[in-house]
Amino acid sequence: MIDQRVLPVSFExxxxxxxxxxxxxxxxxxxxxxxxxxxxxAYGVALEAMRLHDMPTENFSxxxxxxxxxxxxxxxxxxxxxxxxxxxxxxxxxxxxQEQAFVAQHLxxxxxxxxxxxxxxxxxxxxxxAALLPDEARVxxxxxxxxxxxxxxxxxxxxxxSAHEAGKRISVIADETRPFLQGARLTAWEMMxxxxxxxxxxxxxxxxxxxxxEIDAVIVGADRVASNGDVANKIGTYMVxxxxxxxxxxxYVACPLSTIDxxxxxxxxIPIEERPDSEVKGYNxxxxxxxxxxxxxxxxxxxxxxxxxxxVTERGVVYQPDKKRLHALWPSTLR
Amino acid sequence: MIDQRVLPVSFExxxxxxxxxxxxxxxxxxxxxxxxxxxxxAYGVALEAMRLHDMPTENFSxxxxxxxxxxxxxxxxxxxxxxxxxxxxxxxxxxxxQEQAFVAQHLxxxxxxxxxxxxxxxxxxxxxxAALLPDEARVxxxxxxxxxxxxxxxxxxxxxxSAHEAGKRISVIADETRPFLQGARLTAWEMMxxxxxxxxxxxxxxxxxxxxxEIDAVIVGADRVASNGDVANKIGTYMVxxxxxxxxxxxYVACPLSTIDxxxxxxxxIPIEERPDSEVKGYNxxxxxxxxxxxxxxxxxxxxxxxxxxxVTERGVVYQPDKKRLHALWPSTLR
Numbered sequence: 001m002i003d004q005r006v007l008p009v010s011f012e013x014x015x016x017x018x019x020x021x022x023x024x025x026x027x028x029x030x031x032x033x034x035x036x037x038x039x040x041x042a043y044g045v046a047l048e049a050m051r052l053h054d055m056p057t058e059n060f061s062x063x064x065x066x067x068x069x070x071x072x073x074x075x076x077x078x079x080x081x082x083x084x085x086x087x088x089x090x091x092x093x094x095x096x097x098q099e100q101a102f103v104a105q106h107l108x109x110x111x112x113x114x115x116x117x118x119x120x121x122x123x124x125x126x127x128x129x130a131a132l133l134p135d136e137a138r139v140x141x142x143x144x145x146x147x148x149x150x151x152x153x154x155x156x157x158x159x160x161x162s163a164h165e166a167g168k169r170i171s172v173i174a175d176e177t178r179p180f181l182q183g184a185r186l187t188a189w190e191m192m193x194x195x196x197x198x199x200x201x202x203x204x205x206x207x208x209x210x211x212x213x214e215i216d217a218v219i220v221g222a223d224r225v226a227s228n229g230d231v232a233n234k235i236g237t238y239m240v241x242x243x244x245x246x247x248x249x250x251x252y253v254a255c256p257l258s259t260i261d262x263x264x265x266x267x268x269x270i271p272i273e274e275r276p277d278s279e280v281k282g283y284n285x286x287x288x289x290x291x292x293x294x295x296x297x298x299x300x301x302x303x304x305x306x307x308x309x310x311x312v313t314e315r316g317v318v319y320q321p322d323k324k325r326l327h328a329l330w331p332s333t334l335r
Numbered sequence: 336m337i338d339q340r341v342l343p344v345s346f347e348x349x350x351x352x353x354x355x356x357x358x359x360x361x362x363x364x365x366x367x368x369x370x371x372x373x374x375x376x377a378y379g380v381a382l383e384a385m386r387l388h389d390m391p392t393e394n395f396s397x398x399x400x401x402x403x404x405x406x407x408x409x410x411x412x413x414x415x416x417x418x419x420x421x422x423x424x425x426x427x428x429x430x431x432x433q434e435q436a437f438v439a440q441h442l443x444x445x446x447x448x449x450x451x452x453x454x455x456x457x458x459x460x461x462x463x464x465a466a467l468l469p470d471e472a473r474v475x476x477x478x479x480x481x482x483x484x485x486x487x488x489x490x491x492x493x494x495x496x497s498a499h500e501a502g503k504r505i506s507v508i509a510d511e512t513r514p515f516l517q518g519a520r521l522t523a524w525e526m527m528x529x530x531x532x533x534x535x536x537x538x539x540x541x542x543x544x545x546x547x548x549e550i551d552a553v554i555v556g557a558d559r560v561a562s563n564g565d566v567a568n569k570i571g572t573y574m575v576x577x578x579x580x581x582x583x584x585x586x587y588v589a590c591p592l593s594t595i596d597x598x599x600x601x602x603x604x605i606p607i608e609e610r611p612d613s614e615v616k617g618y619n620x621x622x623x624x625x626x627x628x629x630x631x632x633x634x635x636x637x638x639x640x641x642x643x644x645x646x647v648t649e650r651g652v653v654y655q656p657d658k659k660r661l662h663a664l665w666p667s668t669l670r
Contacts, residue, residue: 008623008624008625008626009623175539176513176615177539178511178513178537178538178539179537181623184615184623184624185623185624185625188624188625188628189625192625192627192628197629198628198629199628199629199630199631200615200624200628200629200630200631201615201630201631201632202513202514202538202570202571202615202632203513203537203538203539203571204510204512204513204538204570204571204574205570205571205631205632205633205636206574207571207573207574207577207636208570208573208633208636209631211573211636211637235537235539235540235543236537236538236539236540236542238542238543238546239539239541239542239574239578242542242577242578242581243574243577246577280511280519280535280536280537282618283617283618283621283623284621284623286618286619286621288343288344288516288519288520288618288619289343289519289520289523289535290343290520290523290524290527291343292527293523293527293533293534293535294532294533294534294535295534295535295536296508296534296535296536296540296544297536297537297540298540298543301540301542301543301546302546
């Protein structure tokens with residue numbers, strides 16, 4: 001996988017060959033972004049099955065089970081991780097009595113399918129979302145919900161890419177997104193690669209840009225959406241949503257159905273990861289704070305559904321999301 | 336002066352001996368904070384007069400005038416700079432026919448007086464503000480309106496210091512304040528020096544902290560207050576004010592009368608400095624953004640008066656500030 005910790009200064013790949021190495025990469029944010037974490041976890045299971053395929057049956061089952069466990073513990077907030085693991089577990093169950101090499105092949109095929117499906121879904125989200133943007137729209141985004149955060153194309157940035165491909169002259173304003181700087185490092189880099197105009201600001205400048213009439217829409221991704229439409233996303237998203245409401249700017253959340261957790265009544269139930277102090281102390285090993293200062297580092301916040309203009313999913317645009325409207329996204333036969 | 340660019344990693348002094356060197360130090364943010372800039376500019380004039388005192392009369396006047404000009408051009412937003420220069424100019428006018436050494440002594444005495452007065456004023460603001468804070472208040476502050484931003488004690492942090500001295504168990508939540516990191520570097524350092532509990536967060540976390548009930552009050556300083564009560568302060572202040580209103584958290588602005596610009600009808604008239612791209616590209620020479628990315632870097636934003644619970648001045652607390660209430664701060668004999 002691309003090592004997202006070092007972009008854009010370096011472009012490096014990190015090789016993984018086990019569930020444990022993939023789990024570590026997710027934990028360390030080598031790969032991040034809810035859909036990308038889901039895809040990575042699926043491959044983590046497949047790699048583990050391939051690694052274990054010539055073990056005695058008892059060990060194979062026990063060790064593959066441990067692989068699921070360690071992957072599930074890598075990060076708590078993005079529900080795509082658990083969604084992907086659940087999907088891999090169903091495949092395992094369906095072939096559990098077959099030869100282990102066959103099981104491994106089946107798991108790998110499912111990981112490939114999850115990857116391909118994510119790209120297809122992002123393309124559809126892109127189409128639905130692009131229709132919402134006027135020509136010459138100046139779109140603020142927070143964090144990185146781009147190709148790097150997914151299997152490709154992106155959710156929030158997928159909408160921007162699709163609108164750009166459709167000939168709309170979109171420009172992007174990217175929040176730098178402290179502390180991990182996904183906006184400054186990843187979103188800015190992705191947009192420049194595609195020659196989509198992008199302007200970088202610090203997170204503290206979004207209000208200034210809105211009050212000066214320089215933002216026409218906000219689009220962000222999501223790490224987990226509760227059944228009432230509350231959205232957990234990268235820390236700082238809630239502040240942008242509050243400001244967008246004050247300035248009557250539409251606030252769109254791009255998310256595949258795999259990000260929606262219908263088991264949770266509200267966003268209060270979404271576990272919020274607190275990450276290490278070192279991320280806030282500085283960046284990449286350089287610290288600029290006084291020795292011993294206390295730090296908080298919640299990695300996500302929850303934006304209440306009332307602030308969300310619409311969710312953009314692969315089954316269409318859901319305005320004023322609530323339990324009924326989200327429920328209706330699933331065909332009744334699958335409910 | 337203390338070089339605030341390198342705190343808290345190093346504690347270094349920078350010596351200045353002319354208006355030009357003080358102007359450069361203000362421009363480069365060796366010294367920053369509206370009241371501190373005012374004091375520095377006053378000393379810049381005094382130093383220039385001392386440097387020039389044995390020049391021929393014509394040159395003395397012309398060169399001292401140039402000193403005023405270069406200081407006035409050092410930064411545009413904080414009105415204390417212009418206020419202090421105006422005060423120095425009045426002193427110069429009053430002794431303009433005296434010997435140059437006497438003029439220089441008079442200007443130095445006035446700079447000393449501006450410094451001493453600022454500390455006295457901060458102490459009074461501290462007393463008024465401390466009365467607003469309940470015991471165990473958890474106070475969010477943005478940027479650094481502390482001893483480093485003034486002649487001593489501080490405005491926003493002066494209130495916290497005074498409340499702490501009065502035995503109230505105050506704790507501080509400090510926004511890191513990108514891009515220059517005044518919160519992470521200066522506010523955290525000042526509070527730790529005084530053993531006042533301080534927790535550092537990124538600017539993007541203020542909404543999270545408020546929505547989790549972890550903030551009881553916000554106190555910030557100001558760079559310029561318009562006559563209707565609109566407040567220009569460090570970029571990001573407006574976002575905090577919008578969030579505070581949503582969460583019914585009081586939003587206090589600590590400012591001496593020297594920060595209030597009664598010549599401006601509203602905040603729209605306050606010039607907002609745009610600083611160099613390099614500040615947003617990274618920190619202290621380390622850059623983490625893609626080569627050639629476009630950047631915006633407004634250093635201040637304007638918080639409308641309607642979001643300000645009260646201004647805390649040396650003449651008392653002004654709730655719901657507006658033109659009439661601000662006008663009333665000056666004795667009628669001085670209007």
